[in-house]
Amino acid sequence: MKTLLKRFLLIAFCITPIVVLINHSFTSKATDKPDFQNKSSKTASKSDKKIEDPEITLTFSGDTMFDWQLRPVIEKNGADYPFQHVKEEITKADISFVNLESAFTTKEKKAPGQLFWIKSDPSTLQAIKNTGYDIVNIGNNHTLDYGQNGLLDTISHVEKLKFPYIGAGKNAKDAYTAREMTVKGKKFKFLSFVRFMPDFTWVADDNKPGVANGYDLNLVTKTIKEQKKDADYLIVYMHWGVEKSNRPVDYQKQYVNKMVTAGADAIVGSHPHWLQGFEYYNNVPIAYSLGNFLFPSYVNGKSAETGVLTLTFKGKDVQMSFNPYIIRNNQVSPVNEEEKRKALQYLQTISTDVEIDDTGKIINKRN
Structure with a gap:
């Protein structure tokens, strides 16, 4: 009996540490679970961390041509000469845009109904490329100065240099189709409409080259809505307003409301x-x-007062800035500090609810 009791105590003594170890083992797995969850939480936190939106800059330049008194200057100095002071600013932007206020053709027959006709040598388009421009507007009231054939020439020469173009086209579909450019993973689309032209024969249709009609506001907003669907950003360029006026007129304010609402x-x-x-x-x-x-x-x-507009996009935020230049010596010429100060102060007086600082940054005061 004593021998049996000794054996029982010996077995109990040996088994107890094993049970404790086994129990500790299971307990440890249970307490590891929160640590595992925390690790998962950290991993999820990293994967859920918002990727910062890229900063993307676009520049815009106004009415540009190579005709009249510019012809002998270009023959002497080359077509790049007028842009030598502005090239650096244009080149460094992600996308640079310019309005071609001219037909680029060798055609001679002028379209009726104009007071002035503008025709630039097609070879000068290479200077637009060399300066750093990426996309061109060809929709304005000089697009068809040399008729439909002149417009088709312009398109042909622009296409040879692989420029996307907006504002006019070989037919209506071409004229109203936005051009796309993707930068840093963001898709930009560009549209252009003409709200001033000699007559409505200039408007593109299914079988005729011409401009995108800006007089039909419903068409404008419908096109914006359709083209915005798969774009991160949609830029609208308008040929509009009153010549030699420093302020927009009432219809332009109405257009702004509708176009912004459309996208x-x-x-x-x-x-x-x-x-x-x-x-x-x-x-x-x-x-x-x-x-x-x-x-x-x-x-x-x-x-003669001009400049380069820069739009800076970052997520939903878009900011403007303006760098003044002046047309001098048949060039886009830099201004001195006093000229810049006066130019920016003047722009402040004709702008609405913005503050333009001494660097040219245009700050929204409606926020």
């Missing part, structure tokens, strides 16, 4: 040949007119 992320304009002011409408930047950019040096005063 425009920025609106930039031309036609007045003068600079006009800036505003933000529902945080969307509006530049009503960029004026002349490259015109012969005979232009003076407000017609």
Whole structure:
């Protein structure tokens, strides 16, 4: 009996540590679970961390041509000469845009109904490429100065240099189709409409080259809505307003409201040949007119005042800035500090609810 009791105590003594170890083992797995969850939580936190939106810059330049008194200057100095002071600023942007206020053709037959006809040598388009421009507007009231054949010539020469073009086309589908450019993973689309032209024969249709009609606001907003669907940003360029006026007129304000509601992320304009002011409408930047950019040096005063508009996109935020230049010596020429100060102060007086600082940054005061 004593021997049996000794054996029982010995077995109990040996088994107890094993049970304790086994129990500890299971307990340890249970207490590891929160640690595992924490690790998972950290991993999820890293994967859920918002990727910062890239900063993307676009520049815009106004009315540009290579005709009239510019022809002998270009023959002497080359077509790159007018842009030598602005090239660095244009080149460093992610996308640079310019309005071609001219037909680029060798055709001679002029279209009826014009007071002035503008025709540039097609070879000068290479200077637009060399300066760093990426996309061109060909929709304005000089697009068809040399008829439909002149427009088709312009398109052909632009295509040879692989420029996307907007504002006009070989037919209606071409004229109203936005051009796409993707930068840093963001898709930009560009549209352009003409709200000033000699007559409605200039409008593109299914079987005829011409411009995109900006007089039909319903068509404009419908096109914006359709083209915005798969875009991160949609830029609308308008040829509109009143010549030699420094302020927009009432219909332009109505257009801004409708175009922004339809999905425009920025609106930039031309036609007045003068600079006009800036505003933000529902945080969307509006530049009503960029004026002349490259015109012969005979232009003076407000017609010679020009500059480069920069739009900086970062997520839903879009900011404007403006760097003044002047048309001088048949070039887009830099201004001195006093000229810059006066130019920015003047733009402040004709803009709405913005503050333009001494660097040219245009700050939204409606926020």
